[in-house]
Amino acid sequence: MIRPFSLSDLNAILKIERESFPKSPYDRITFIDLYDFCPETFLVYTETSADQKEQVWGYIIFIPEGRIISIAVLPSQRRKGIGKELLRKAMDTPDLERLQVEVRRSNMGAQTFYSHMGFQMIGVVPNYYGNEDALIMQWVPIV
CATH class of the missing domain: 3.40.630.30 (Gcn5-related N-acetyltransferase (GNAT))
Incomplete structure (x- = not known):
């Protein structure tokens, strides 16, 4: 629940x-x-x-x-x-236009999970996690 x-x-x-x-x-x-x-x-x-x-x-x-x-x-x-x-x-x-999430570049499990849920990578933030980049992944609903 x-x-x-x-x-x-x-x-x-x-x-x-x-x-x-x-x-x-x-x-x-x-x-x-x-x-x-x-x-x-x-x-x-x-x-x-x-x-x-x-x-x-x-x-x-x-x-x-x-x-x-x-x-x-x-x-x-x-x-x-x-x-x-x-x-x-x-x-x-309701009325959600998009969802974005940051994922560690090394976190392949999270990247796969979000990809299967319809998220796409749209950018990179260098050193977001100190010494590791973040991938920005985004989902946009189909209207």
Whole structure:
């Protein structure tokens, strides 16, 4: 199930973040600031276990003006369609003209994921990640 983020999800989000982006994870304050900035578009993917505990497996943060700030799925839950569902939810935002995302040049998995979702590379930002370039990928809805 995809639902809006709540502050009670923060510890689970931090775990996903640390495991997904070990080189440069966002911290607690950053996530709280992002929630304050875009509460309607900070979404989490959850599943309820047999013992009725809700587990947060992934999240997406985007701004309706067309930028994905972050998307991540717990590594143990990847390749199950969770990232695709989260991204589709963002892509289904009414009046969305485009979505852009920065991806590390070395992150072939992310590049492949976004390409399969209809994104195209439109530019490069040299040294965006310190000593590594970012590829700018963009999706535009068909109208």
